[in-house]
Amino acid sequence: MAAKSGNRCNFWLPKKKRSCSNTRIESSMFCGNHSQRLDGEWIPCPIDPSHSVLQENLEGHVKRCPLLKQTVALSGQLFYQKGINAGNEEEEEEGKMGSCCPDSVVTSEMKRNLLYSMSVSKFHQLIKKIETVHGGICNDIEDSYLSPEACNVWFNKEIDRKLPFQEKHVLQQGSILGNLEKIGALKRCAKNVECCEIDPEEKDDDKNVPAVVEFGAGRGYLTQMLADCYGVKKVYLVERKSYKLKADRSLRQKENLVLERMRIDIEDLNLNAVESLSGVPYVAIGKHLCGPATDLSLRCCLSRQDGESPVLRGLAIATCCHHLCQWKSYISKTLAVTASFFGLSE
Template sequence: MPFFTCQASLGSLSKEELKKLTDTLVQVTDGLDPPLPDKKLCHPALHEALNDPANGDSASKHLKQQGSILGHLDRLGLLGASRCFVEFGAGRGKLSHWVNIATEDAENVHFLLVERATTRFKVDGKQRKSTFERLHIDIQHLCLDRVPSLVQKQLPVIGIGKHLCGAGTDLALRCLVHSYNNPEGEPLSKRYKTDPDQSISLEHRTPCSVEGIVIALCCHHRCDWQHYVGRNFFEKLGLGQREFGLFQRMSSWATCGSRRSSQVENCSTKGNSEDVEEHDLDQKSNDCNTESLQGLQLSVEERENLGRLCKLLIDRGRVEYLERMGYKASLEYYTEPQISLENVILTAVPQLLKADS
């Protein structure tokens, strides 16, 4: 039986409780996975932009991350004709912009940009050859098999995202895997920007074929048990909502020791600017404060390692979920920590389409 309450914060735990919690974390993650492989890739589509002397430090970092994401898409054989790239937490749409450039010789490429918030300085309006559409909708209400263009064109889907924040990743994975129907969601006619008068009746809906998923992960401290896809994985380990909530808080330890006070990172919850990284540093609990550790006397390095284990545990639950759903999924380091402290990417393809590792 878990020894702490569901709403307990790290600061409320005694030294003994916190020690037991960290021991549990080390135990359940021991042998869980070998060290994540380094797969820091690039793509020719960004070579010119990367070598532009006018780039500032922030722009260069974003380009390197986008280049690696495209490299992973290419490695998995996902850059090609006759498909729809669905960018979750799209913000300005810069990731889709680069995918469009990388597929400029391919025919029948469609882009669906999903963003809850209204975004300024969008780049998708500048695209000419490919079709770009925007959906202003919360991911949890999105049903891909009710999007008119996907139903009509019958295009296979590639789910992408750059720093899709916290629960947004879980919502996107569930959306892609199940393409579920939420009867309480908003009518499509209220949220489909390109053609608000167009609707698809339920009897004409068709399941979406998902050929791949490539999502750069971030902000595990913003995950929540309600939407987390790895609950089955946690429960198999004898863990539940209470442990998840505490590990979720502890995940911030992986970055708060290294993050400079002036640094902010890119996060898709509120729509990313792509020019300034925007990870929201405000947290409900003061979990980066050493005073919250109740005399456990952990070094910065020890806390960072425990934070990384929390992130790994949460992400392994996502991998296990995708594997149960028939995908070959993996986690890799896709960029250097000097480029982004949130440097892990989740990739998945259906087992029948699995690519060489």
């Protein structure tokens, strides 16, 4: 075993067969991640619940939390409206459920415990109900895997830029865009990969080329592919986290392309209040959105429309993690109630 560096953490990582490479805390043999937690009551940070702090340090922490500045700046934005897409407690369908579906978050552990507490007969009854409902809804839904010709520059690896390229992701992204083209929401760009140069005669014709709103955008490579292959004028990347190695730099180099990255939770985004989207047709896209994020995105796009609202031309979302769905934000409560999933009897 190689000798440990004097200022490195001494925590041994069995899977990597080496010690942690982080710098250790001055008064400890370990780094901050591997030091034993101090005794005391740890509570979630009120600004960013993804981390916790000691109760006794809370007052000082909230003044210097890394997300404090971003939270303050966000609260001043017109499109920020806390919980606007979270779901309405007074929805008719939810009222029918009574108190069996509380508004609090139901964790995966709670769901597992509920299943484990079921009798065998009730469990089989639930499975049969799910299969029946799924069969009734999905019989007429066909798989649509497309490889549009417009995306050949990506499929053939002809892109001349240093972007992360993984074939499986490119094929998935191409199919999402191909299905939008199939329904007429996107039109193929007649030019090459640098097709964002708009003809002078079309410069003021925003109706021909829709804007793009990508939910859960991450690094933005789905939008990068769309911009390369279909030619768009406005791009809005919605993501609550901050990522490195983003496609933003490449997108900003395109002439006539306006890019806006909105670091905000989809739950709090009022799309109707985005001034530059007022009255503009747009296409909504998302890749690998979890169940709750998909519901929130649908609520965001399908909110009440008026003459000044953005005009939704098409929507394509590749979902994942359906088991994380929550009743409050669930977009189709009527279906769940009508299907009688709740109150299953022996």
